[in-house]
Amino acid sequence: xxxxxxxxxxxxxxxxxxxxxxxxxxxxxxxxxxxxxxxxxxxxxxxxxxxxxxxxxxxxxxxxxxxxxxxxxxxxxxxxxxxxxxxxxxxxxxxxxxxxxxxxxxx
Numbered sequence: 001x002x003x004x005x006x007x008x009x010x011x012x013x014x015x016x017x018x019x020x021x022x023x024x025x026x027x028x029x030x031x032x033x034x035x036x037x038x039x040x041x042x043x044x045x046x047x048x049x050x051x052x053x054x055x056x057x058x059x060x061x062x063x064x065x066x067x068x069x070x071x072x073x074x075x076x077x078x079x080x081x082x083x084x085x086x087x088x089x090x091x092x093x094x095x096x097x098x099x100x101x102x103x104x105x106x107x
Contacts, residue, residue, distance in 0.1 A: 004093075005084075010067025012082055012092045013055040014099040021048035021055060027076040034071060048076065053099065062107035067100060 015021075023046040028035050038056050040049045049056040057071045069075060082088055 007066045007068065009093070009097075010054075010058060010060075010100045011097050012079075012089065013058040013067065013069070014053055014096055015050060015055075016053055018042075018050050019045070019047050020050060021076055021078055023047055023076050030074045030076075031071060032074065034074065038071065052103075054103070060103055060107060062104050065104055 018040065019042060023031070023035075023039050028039060028046060031038060038048055039046050041047075054060075055069075057069055057075070059068045059070050060066075061068060069079075082092075
């Protein structure tokens with residue numbers, strides 16, 4: 001299976017769970033001034049906010065068919081650890097690869 005370029009995919013940025021992308025203290029500090037707008041709290045645990053079933057930091061560019069992480073250089077460690085083409089990446093695509101396509105079609 002050929003793994004699509006991340007900017008054409010964005011699948012890993014989609015989830016129905018509000019507690020999908022955990023934010024550590026280091027992640028929060030790395031996000032800096034963006035943390036207040038991007039992070040939500042559940043008790044003492046922090047997560048990246050989800051909007052419409054996708055990460056709040058994900059910008060959808062329908063005309064280009066692209067998905068852009070607006071905090072790529074500051075992204076949480078869990079996002080940094082997911083390697084393109086890894087078994088985890090391929091699992092994300094297998095389970096929810098249609099979600100980004102639905103967003104592009106509806107835009």
